[in-house]
Amino acid sequence: MYDKYLIRQGDTLDSIAKKFNTEPSMIMDLNNMPFRDYYKEGREIIVPVNKEKYFEYYTIQKGDTLYGIARQYNINPELLALLNGLNNSDYIYPNQEILIPKKNYSYYVTAEGDTLDTVEKKFNVNKDEIVSQNETIYLLPGQLIVKRNNRI
Numbered sequence: 001m002y003d004k005y006l007i008r009q010g011d012t013l014d015s016i017a018k019k020f021n022t023e024p025s026m027i028m029d030l031n032n033m034p035f036r037d038y039y040k041e042g043r044e045i046i047v048p049v050n051k052e053k054y055f056e057y058y059t060i061q062k063g064d065t066l067y068g069i070a071r072q073y074n075i076n077p078e079l080l081a082l083l084n085g086l087n088n089s090d091y092i093y094p095n096q097e098i099l100i101p102k103k104n105y106s107y108y109v110t111a112e113g114d115t116l117d118t119v120e121k122k123f124n125v126n127k128d129e130i131v132s133q134n135e136t137i138y139l140l141p142g143q144l145i146v147k148r149n150n151r152i
Contacts, residue, residue, distance in 0.1 A: 002030065002142070005047045013039045020047045054107075054146050055083075055099040062094045073100050082109050083144070106147040114141075123147050 005016065013036050017024045028034060030046045039045065058069060066088060070077035081088050084098045092098070101107050108122055116127050116137070123130060125147060131137060133148055 002046050002048055004044050007039055007041050007043045007045060009041050011039070011041065016045075016047065022048050054102055054105055054144075056102055058098050058100045060092045060094055060096040060098065064092060064094075066090075066092060069098070069100075075101060079107060079109070083107070104149045106149055108145045108147075110141060110143045110145060112141045119145055 005020075007016070013024045013027060016039070017027055020027075027045065027047060030048070031038075033039070066081055066086065067077050070080045077088060079101070080098075081090070083101060086092070106123060108119060110119070116130065119130060120127050130145065130147060134145055137143070137145065
């Protein structure tokens with residue numbers, strides 16, 4: 001899942017990558033900008049959601065399937081695939097690393113036509129709570145929206 005980031009004075013591609021716990025090459029690929037000199041103050045770029053906050057990592061073992069991993073972690077297999085940019089039918093490979101949603105959060109990937117009202121109904125909470133728990137909300141298709149569950 002991805003977010004937008006406005007490059008600030010003093011930012012470098014390396015410092016931005018470190019801020020979002022990713023590699024500079026990932027940011028370059030996401031933005032289809034192959035040269036480091038494209039990353040200048042005032043430019044808005046796409047960055048991955050900070051994975052550390054909402055996800056754990058899982059390394060695929062021989063014989064693993066998305067369905068089996070989803071069952072092991074009590075996650076909807078479709079959500080697991082979506083969060084990792086996969087389809088349910090995609091192959092996964094040993095040593096491949098995927099994201100596992102952390103417990104005590106609810107996750108929703110937006111679809112075309114979503115509004116804050118529709119997301120509010122899906123989470124069954126008020127808009128203010130959704131906004132306060134998500135740093136940015138663009139309501140573009142494919143955006144991840146997270147809600148911290150009150151039961152711990």
